[in-house]
Amino acid sequence: MVIVVVGVLITSRVNVGACPSSKADKDFIKYCEAYIGPKEPKSAPSKECCDASKKADLPCFCKLALGKAHGIWVREKIVLLAAFCDTPLQQGTKCGNN
Numbered sequence: 001m002v003i004v005v006v007g008v009l010i011t012s013r014v015n016v017g018a019c020p021s022s023k024a025d026k027d028f029i030k031y032c033e034a035y036i037g038p039k040e041p042k043s044a045p046s047k048e049c050c051d052a053s054k055k056a057d058l059p060c061f062c063k064l065a066l067g068k069a070h071g072i073w074v075r076e077k078i079v080l081l082a083a084f085c086d087t088p089l090q091q092g093t094k095c096g097n098n
Contacts, residue, residue: 022056022057024052024055024056024057025056025057025060025061027052027055027056028049028052028053028055028056028058028061030052031046031048031049031051031052032045032049032052032053032056032081033073035049035077035081036061036065036073036074036077036078036081037072037073037074037077038072038073038074040077042077042080044084045081045084045085049081049085050084050085050086050087053081053082053085053087054085054087058078058082058087058089058093058095059089059090059093059095061073061078062075062078062079062089062093062094062095065078065095075095078095079095
């Protein structure tokens with residue numbers, strides 16, 4: 001019983017809401033996860049990552065991301081990546097404290 005509950009919690013955490021469901025969102029994860037994960041150091045994203053960020057639903061990733069040290073992705077790193085890749089988040093987008 002406990003194993004089933006843990007499995008459901010882990011699965012639901014990765015597949016929350018409508019994103020990431022599009023090919024663009026999946027490409028963003030493929031090419032950018034190394035830049036927005038909680039254990040990865042801050043670094044300049046690759047060209048492939050920047051190209052993918054221009055097509056992905058970044059506000060949705062912000063909603064799924066948690067604070068600086070927890071979660072699948074880090075909001076602060078999503079904001080930094082968007083700025084570096086010249087893919088600004090729409091004014092008023094809530095992505096953590098940014």
